[in-house]
C-alpha cells in the first residue's frame with residue numbers, strides 16, 4: 424500500500440499531538456475533578472428543532488439548513504482554507520473530493536442522498552461540499568463517552584464531543600478556529616413520525632448522520648472515533664471498488680430509526696460492514712445494559728465490553744481500545760476514571776456526570792459540547808462547552 428493510502432486523515436490528530444509533545448509542551452495543569460458546574464448558564468443550552476420523517480428526504484432539513492446556513496458555510500470555508508494551507512497534495516485531495524462529490528452522492532443510500540441534496544438546495548452550497556461535510560465528522564470526532572448506573576439502577580449516558588482537528592490556532596484568543604465555528608452549528612433534533620418522537624439527537628447542523636442519540640425508553644447511543652490504519656481511505660476505496668461498507672453515520676442513523684430495543688440496536692451495530700472502525704457506546708433501559716462495542720471495518724473481530732466487566736457501575740470510552748493503553752500524550756481516560764471514582768456511584772446523576780465531563784483534560788480546547796441522556800425519561804440535554812486557560816492543547 425502507498426503511504427498516502429495508508430495514511431488516514433485521522434492520523435493528523437495523533438501527529439499534531441505528538442508534535443506538540445516533542446516541542447516539550449505538556450498540559451499546563453494537573454488533571455482536576457471539578458464540582459458544582461451544573462447547571463451552566465442558560466445561554467449555553469442548545470436549541471431543539473423537529474425533523475419530520477414523514478416528509479420526503481429533500482424537505483426534511485429545510486428549516487434547520489436555512490437557519491444555520493451561514494454557520495455551515497463558515498465551517499466549510501475554514502476547512503477549505505486549512506486544506507489549502509497545507510499545499511502539496513492536500514489541494515489535490517480537496518480537488519478530488521470536490522470533483523467526486525456529485526458522483527459519491529449518487530451512490531449514497533436513501534434517504535441520505537435526498538437529504539444531502541435538500542441541504543445543498545437550501546444553503547446554495549455545492550453538493551460535493553455538503554457531502555464532504557457529512558463525511559468529515561466521521562473522521563475527526565475525538566471524544567469521551569460515559570454510561571453510569573445510579574444505586575437505583577437508573578442509567579445515564581453522557582458524552583463530550585471534541586472535534587479533533589487542529590485547525591486555525593488563533594493566538595490572540597487562544598482558541599481553535601474550527602471549534603469556535605462548530606459551536607454555533609450545534610442543534611438538538613427531535614426526529615418525529617406521525618407527530619411522535621422516534622429518537623432525539625445532537626448534531627452539527629447539516630450533518631445527517633448520528634453521533635449522539637436517544638430512543639426514549641429504549642436505548643442510548645454515542646459513537647467515538649477509533650484510530651487505526653485500517654480506516655479512512657482504504658474503506659472508501661473498498662466501497663467504491665466492491666460496494667461493501669456503510670458510512671458509520673448512516674449506520675447509526677438507521678439504527679436509531681429502526682431498532683426497537685437495545686438488543687436490536689446491538690445486532691445492527693455489530694452485523695454491518697463499515698468504511699472505518701469505530702467505538703459504539705450503547706446502553707439500554709434495563710440496569711446493567713451498557714457496553715462499548717469496538718468495531719473493525721469488517722464484522723469479524725468485534726469486541727463487546729460490558730459495564731459489569733468494566734467497573735460494575737460505569738463504563739467509559741475515549742479513543743483507545745479498552746485492552747490497551749491510551750496514547751500517553753492524549754490520556755483523557757485515566758483522569759476521567761479518577762473523577763468517576765471520586766464521584767462514586769452515589770454521585771451518579773446528570774449534575775455529577777456533567778462535572779466529570781467538565782474536568783480538564785476530559786474538557787479541553789477542542790470540546791464543543793457535553794450531552795447528557797437519561798433513557799427511562801427519554802431525556803436529552805446539550806450544553807456548549809468552553810475551556811478557559813490554562814487548558815490543553817496549547
Ligand SMILES: *[C@@H]1O[C@H](CO)[C@@H](O)[C@H](O)[C@H]1NC(C)=O
Pocket residue numbers: 573574575769771
Ligand atoms: C432512588 O430512589 C429513591 C426512591 O424513589 C429516591 O429517593 C432516591 O433519590 C433515588 N436515588 C438515586 C441515586 O437516584
Ligand SMILES: *[C@@H]1O[C@H](CO)[C@@H](O)[C@H](O)[C@H]1NC(C)=O
Pocket residue numbers: 593596603
Ligand atoms: C476573539 O474573542 C473576541 C471576544 O470574545 C471576539 O469578539 C472575537 O470575534 C474573537 N476573534 C476570533 C477571530 O474568533
Ligand SMILES: *[C@@H]1O[C@H](CO)[C@@H](O)[C@H](O)[C@H]1NC(C)=O
Pocket residue numbers: 639640641708798799
Ligand atoms: C424504561 O424503564 C422505565 C423504568 O425505569 C419503565 O417505566 C419504562 O416502561 C421502560 N420503557 C420501556 C420502553 O421498556
Ligand SMILES: *[C@@H]1O[C@H](CO)[C@@H](O)[C@H](O)[C@H]1NC(C)=O
Pocket residue numbers: 719721723724
Ligand atoms: C476478518 O476477515 C477477513 C477476511 O475474511 C480477514 O482477512 C481478517 O484478517 C479478519 N480480521 C480479523 C480481525 O479477524
